[in-house]
Amino acid sequence: AQRVTQPEKLLSVFKGAPVELKCNYSYSGSPELFWYVQYSRQRLQLLLRHISRESIKGFTADLNKGETSFHLKKPFAQEEDSAMYYCALSERSGNTPLVFGKGTRLSVIA
Amino acid sequence: DGGITQSPKYLFRKEGQNVTLSCEQNLNHDAMYWYRQDPGQGLRLIYYSQIVNDFQKGDIAEGYSVSREKKESFPLTVTSAQKNPTAFYLCASSIDREGREFDEQFFGPGTRLTVL
Numbered sequence: 631a632q633r634v635t636q637p638e639k640l641l642s643v644f645k646g647a648p649v650e651l652k653c654n655y656s657y658s659g660s661p662e663l664f665w666y667v668q669y670s671r672q673r674l675q676l677l678l679r680h681i682s683r684e685s686i687k688g689f690t691a692d693l694n695k696g697e698t699s700f701h702l703k704k705p706f707a708q709e710e711d712s713a714m715y716y717c718a719l720s721e722r723s724g725n726t727p728l729v730f731g732k733g734t735r736l737s738v739i740a
Numbered sequence: 741d742g743g744i745t746q747s748p749k750y751l752f753r754k755e756g757q758n759v760t761l762s763c764e765q766n767l768n769h770d771a772m773y774w775y776r777q778d779p780g781q782g783l784r785l786i787y788y789s790q791i792v793n794d795f796q797k798g799d800i801a802e803g804y805s806v807s808r809e810k811k812e813s814f815p816l817t818v819t820s821a822q823k824n825p826t827a828f829y830l831c832a833s834s835i836d837r838e839g840r841e842f843d844e845q846f847f848g849p850g851t852r853l854t855v856l
Contacts, residue, residue: 639780664844674783674830674847716782727773727798728845732782 632657634719636731643707644739651702651734653691653717661719663693663700664728668714677702677715687711707738743767746831746848753818753825753855761816761851763831772814773832773845776800783830789814818853826855 633656643649655661665677678686680693680700691702700717717731744765753759763772774786785798789808803822808814814833818825829852832845 636782673849674832676844679844727771727785727788730775730783732780 632661632719632721632729634717634729634731636715636717636734638734639732640735640737642737642739645709646706649702649704649707649711649736649738651715651717651736653700653702653731655698655700655717655719657698657719657721659721661693661721663691664718664720665689665691665700665702666716666718666730668716669710670713674716707736709738709740712736712738744831744833744846744848746829746851748851749849751851751853753853755855756820758817758819759853761818761829761831761853763814763816763848765812765814765833765846765848767833767846768811769833769835769846770811771834772808773834774798774804774806774814774816775830775832777828777830777850786816786829825853828852 635654637652663680666674667677668674689702689704691700693700714733714735716733718728720728747762771790773788775783777783784800786800786804787795787798787806789795792808792811795806795808803819805817828850830850831848834845
């Protein structure tokens with residue numbers, strides 16, 4: 631069975647500092663990885679997906695199949711980045727829904 | 741900000757009562773999902789449905805029931821058998837392309853259920 635691990639429940643960084651939210655997965659097939667974000671009082675929404683290889687709000691994430699990781703990075707954190715972040719995995723060739731990690735709360739301190 | 745709506749926003753229930761949470765979407769999505777969100781637990785899948793009149797159990801289906809009589813609606817009933825129902829419940833939907841891939845999920849605003 632596939633599994634997604636986010637080792638940090640809470641990550642606090644100062645404004646302007648680099649951010650890295652960790653995500654590791656276990657899956658033997660070819661996965662599709664996502665990062666979802668939930669800002670305060672807003673809906674959970676897609677931030678980015680590895681297949682599109684784009685940068686959203688300054689965030690990037692690279693799929694590393696050798697390390698089975700999909701860490702989310704941003705070079706300079708902003709206060710508005712404070713939110714709950716979830717990593718999720720989908721089987722490309724399977725027929726099952728997304729599997730979510732337990733989430734990491736990012737707090738950016740001014 | 742329509743698309744997928746959930747009602748009510750807050751719900752209170754007495755122990756021993758069943759309660760139904762509403763989820764409606766006008767995105768013409770095939771697949772719909774129910775998740776439970778608890779602090780430190782992330783999102784846990786309760787039930788999902790890929791097509792009308794069909795649904796599958798997720799990881800924590802015990803004590804819950806669903807129906808999918810219409811494409812746009814996927815109500816969740818929290819029964820008295822659910823031992824710890826107080827939680828935040830999220831509904832989501834996605835395009836289910838050719839029945840083989842689950843695309844980006846769009847989430848509703850959630851319903852917070854409290855058992856008194």
